[in-house]
Amino acid sequence: MSSSEKPSRKVTSFDVARLAGVSRAAVSRTFTPNASVSPETREKVVKAAKELGYRVNYLARGLINQRSDFVGIVAAGMDNPFRAMQIEQITKNLVRRNFRPILLPADHGESADHVMDQLLHYSVSGVLVTSDAPPTALCAEFAAAGVPIVLINKADSIPAVDRVVSDNDTAGRLAATTLIETGARHLAVMSAAAISYTARRRQQAFLACCHSLEADVRVIPVKINDYANGFAAAAMLDGVDGVFCINDYMACGLVDGLRQRGVSIPDDVRIVGHDDVPQASWAGYDLTTLRQPCDLQAEQAIDLLLSRMDNPETAERVEVTPVSLVRRSTA
Amino acid sequence: MSSSEKPSRKVTSFDVARLAGVSRAAVSRTFTPNASVSPETREKVVKAAKELGYRVNYLARGLINQRSDFVGIVAAGMDNPFRAMQIEQITKNLVRRNFRPILLPADHGESADHVMDQLLHYSVSGVLVTSDAPPTALCAEFAAAGVPIVLINKADSIPAVDRVVSDNDTAGRLAATTLIETGARHLAVMSAAAISYTARRRQQAFLACCHSLEADVRVIPVKINDYANGFAAAAMLDGVDGVFCINDYMACGLVDGLRQRGVSIPDDVRIVGHDDVPQASWAGYDLTTLRQPCDLQAEQAIDLLLSRMDNPETAERVEVTPVSLVRRSTA
DNA sequence: TCCAATATTGCACACGTGTACAGTTCCACG
DNA sequence: CGTGGAACTGTACACGTGTGCAATATTGGA
Structure with a gap:
């Protein structure tokens, strides 16, 4: 109402610290899980943050943590309804686990190279590939760069690249x-x-x-x-x-x-x-x-991603998901 | 082959600068459009960068530029094939213009709040909303925070929030x-x-x-x-x-x-x-x-986004896309 | 040859955050 | 009361990059 602030500049942890009368580190710790802050400090910080409309800048956090919470999804053939189901399951699962899905359509073969290449510019936490035409060499490059990568229903066995395949x-x-x-x-x-x-x-x-x-x-x-x-x-x-x-x-x-x-x-x-x-x-x-249980496939693919983030040296694994016959009227 | 590098650490512009025998600023300028670098310096830098497999860290760049190339897409009801078409068109269009689409499924109403709230933690360049249940208050908050936001086929007229609606x-x-x-x-x-x-x-x-x-x-x-x-x-x-x-x-x-x-x-x-x-x-x-021309809708929505990024003070606009009758056999 | 204009370069700071380290406060126990 | 430890706080540095500014190198013309 009367607070006619002009939000021309983003509010940072400095502003919150000043308003709360604490150090900037205290602000950071307040918004970092498992950090040590006293209840009263935390309360002051939270109050000031709410008042200023402060939000942690995840890009800066990712810069220092070397980990961005972004996960790339490379998909081709989105006209196929199954692809739509896959993407829905994968994105929902990722969001539920506090990741941000970057969706990259890669229809024209060569564009997949370009598109995946772009991903290396962001510190993506991992990549999921459902495309029918994945550039094998590029997958290897991701693995070499230390970016976990999981192929869904793909052929190529690549060192350090996990796969989820339907039975x-x-x-x-x-x-x-x-x-x-x-x-x-x-x-x-x-x-x-x-x-x-x-x-x-x-x-x-x-x-x-x-x-x-x-x-x-x-x-x-x-x-x-x-x-x-x-x-x-x-x-x-x-x-x-x-x-x-x-x-x-x-x-x-x-x-x-x-x-x-x-x-x-x-x-x-x-x-x-x-x-x-x-x-x-x-x-x-x-x-x-x-x-084909694409919810389970999404779950397992992301599990593989997480597990490889923790220990990248594991040998490549393959998860086989079961198929089940649905009897209807055409056979 | 013989280059058994251990890529434990990310290669930065420092490494490239050292190998090329130039300053780090020269490296930065080489990869920044419209920057002033001599041809021979550029060549040295490019060569060194290729040798080390260097890629500009876009997160750090976004930090300093106050602008990440991320665009949020909030979508609900992905079982509807039209949603799939929309998402395909939007993501392809965004990627073509060198943006990265963050796809956020927002099915259960209240989750839309949470999900959109997350976006404010990244310095997204803009947000596209196709959901049927957009939290109006939150849209206003985005606009207030200076984040361009465009609604596709939505009702609410919100100050500084543009819309694309079908006729x-x-x-x-x-x-x-x-x-x-x-x-x-x-x-x-x-x-x-x-x-x-x-x-x-x-x-x-x-x-x-x-x-x-x-x-x-x-x-x-x-x-x-x-x-x-x-x-x-x-x-x-x-x-x-x-x-x-x-x-x-x-x-x-x-x-x-x-x-x-x-x-x-x-x-x-x-x-x-x-x-x-x-x-x-x-x-x-x-x-x-x-x-309903969803390719055109995507094009116009992103145009609106870009135009508002340049001058955020514009009054909200509405683009109406035409519909055309497709006569087939049911009428 | 000399000077001015231009192109290029490097230094240093900024972006917004997490965290090691050392310092301080506080409490419980002997 | 003294002391050890735990809990908390602040300082300072790091993450990887873009760019203003001043300094330097280069070019062109007279």
């Missing part, structure tokens, strides 16, 4: 057995194996399982694992009566493409997807799919 | 005329007007247009503008043959709900959505909808 082998096997069990005899797997480790791995496991069961199986290659490619692929399914789509995003496209061609699901063609994105449970699709 | 009035009118034009006679609008300014505004415009055309119209209130509520609302449509869904996310639910009840679209019920999310163009829905 793709079980996924491929469950997909195959479910399709066969529900009556499919001529199977196929749709994936852009060339550009995605995850797709490659699931495809291999699926094929291996089919072969061991002596089932007829073929590969339907696509360029990108997205809706449009799934939709278009509906035209290339002659004779196939059971398809494993490497992700739900593409599976939705396939379902729509098949329906448009008058193919009945699951009577003519059975479909199993992967990820359990929200759309998979929508009544319009009701996809049978393999759920 | 909700035109949206409501276009929805009404399109439904009537395609044969609907008993209209309805579905929205959670209580919790969302956007929903309220579109609903008002829709109702006003219906009234002026003397069309029969009613309101179908829902709790949240999401898929599940849209799906459930399919049971409450007796007599209605044209529905304006406040967003596509909910419209998808309504479509699925109606189909499950054997209602034919658009013969029995016409539907117009809003946002033009990816799913609206999926063959399974093929929603007639109102496109």
Whole structure:
């Protein structure tokens, strides 16, 4: 009201110290956990701070602590709903643990280099990579610079770089057995194996399982694992009566493409997807799919980050998260 | 190879200066745009920097420049695909302009306070708010602290707080005329007007247009503008043959709900959505909808941010982005 | 050759904070 | 009352950088 302050300058710990009649160190200690301050000093400081609207400058704190509470998230393909789920889980988890997530979209391959390079200018506490095209060399550089880095669903084994990967082998096997069990005899797997480790791995496991069961199986290659490619692929399914789509995003496209061609699901063609994105449970699709617990993945990835912050010398670790079959109406 | 350096300590401009045989100021100037350095000095510095793997510490730079290149993004309801589009556009635009987006999920109302409060500890260059529940008081506090803040699709007019809003009035009118034009006679609008300014505004415009055309119209209130509520609302449509869904996310639910009840679209019920999310163009829905240009919104929001950074005293401004009708098969 | 104008350089300070160290106060116990 | 210890406080330095200012080197012209 009457306090018509002009906040032209940021208020610093000096101002608070002066107003509270204590040393600046006392102010610092008041806002530092586990520091030694007497109750009355603390009270004076808190009062003065509130009056001035003081907030600790975390950048300055990070400068001296060599640790900034920032965590970089490198993500590509944000049109895929699963990516959105991932990012939501990761950011929420980070914020809950008092980190600040810096979100870096890295779609065009070469831009990932540039974008990740930028991160090295901030003293990020760590980096999470969910991109499909991570520059391996750059990851190694982060590790060399002492920045903990965790890859989610990535291939490359890099010294000192931890990973969280979904159980793709079980996924491929469950997909195959479910399709066969529900009556499919001529199977196929749709994936852009060339550009995605995850797709490659699931495809291999699926094929291996089919072969061991002596089932007829073929590969339907696509360029990108997205809706449009799934939709278009509906035209290339002659004779196939059971398809494993490497992700739900593409599976939705396939379902729509098949329906448009008058193919009945699951009577003519059975479909199993992967990820359990929200759309998979929508009544319009009701996809049978393999759920990937992206909340758990976020949790484990950040745990790995923290653990490596404490002792950076550990050998690289791999956490495998379980998949679970969600039976719906497409298989 | 042979250079078995132990990078235990961060390399600073001192190290570079020593190796290059120049002063530390020369190093700083080399990496500062528009600074005066001779070509040969610059070359020596660049060479030394590359050899040591030196990177400017942006936190320290921000400390002295009073300006970190961080921009906070406060977002809620990330399950809505439109939010994902928004976040993708905003982050890409920010990165392109050499800012670092800090993504803050703020779902549970009171947590928005806490989360935004955290931002004041970093010298963020600005804040973008897309949340449906923005703490007005806190926004004012940011403005008072001299932090530029832009609201996207928000209601409150706050001194020194700029806004980008979609043209909700035109949206409501276009929805009404399109439904009537395609044969609907008993209209309805579905929205959670209580919790969302956007929903309220579109609903008002829709109702006003219906009234002026003397069309029969009613309101179908829902709790949240999401898929599940849209799906459930399919049971409450007796007599209605044209529905304006406040967003596509909910419209998808309504479509699925109606189909499950054997209602034919658009013969029995016409539907117009809003946002033009990816799913609206999926063959399974093929929603007639109102496109909101979220790339343009991101561009304008960041423009406003920059412009207010230069002169903070400007009166608050409002940019209205156009909507365009996308005719598909549901109306 | 000499001078003025310009370009470049280095010194020193500033940004806002955490914390080791030494000094002070206080309390409990012998 | 004396003493040891614990609790607290303040001083001073460190973190890594940008930049004003004065000093110096360079250039151009007469």
